[in-house]
Amino acid sequence: MANTYVQLYVHYVFVVKNRSSLISPLWSENLYKYINGIVAEQGHKLYVINGMPDHLHALVSMSPKQSPSDLMYHVKRSASIWINDNMLVPGKFSWQEGFGAFTVGKAQLEAKIRYIENQQTHHAKASFKEEYLKLLAEHEVVFDERFIFEIIDCDLPT
Secondary structure, three states, rough: OOOOOOOOOOEEEEEEEHHHOOOOOHHHHHHHHHHHHHHHHHOOOEEEEEEEOOOEEEEEEEEOOOOOOHHHHHHHHHHHHHHEEEEEEOOOOOEOOOOOOEOHHHHHHHEEEEEEEEHHHHHHOHHHHHHHHHHHHHOOOOHHHHHOOOOOOOOOOO
């Protein structure tokens, strides 16, 4: 793509199926390294990745050669295979369908990196549900509450 110049930072949020707390601190760093390799293999740059046992955040500098959906397909598929092949969880590991993807401007890059690095501190004060709804609101994303948190969150207003 000659003469194509892009600066596109995307903050991804993706969740373990049923929001089960399956990502263990014992192997999460290895998972992050593995995901970094997938992102690089797909032609992008991972700035930071971190999360909680039930979800992950990743900040990626995107190449224009691939859509966010295609990248997340490769990341989630490959990471699931890696977790299952290494028998890191009882039963079969899988990610929840879908993901969040939010653009980040250059001026907000450092703040977003700190936010992702400090997930454990952040979640001592706010639940994942609160965090995700806030991200959706901040980015003015229209969503259907019936599908946003799958089966386990039944306390959404109707």
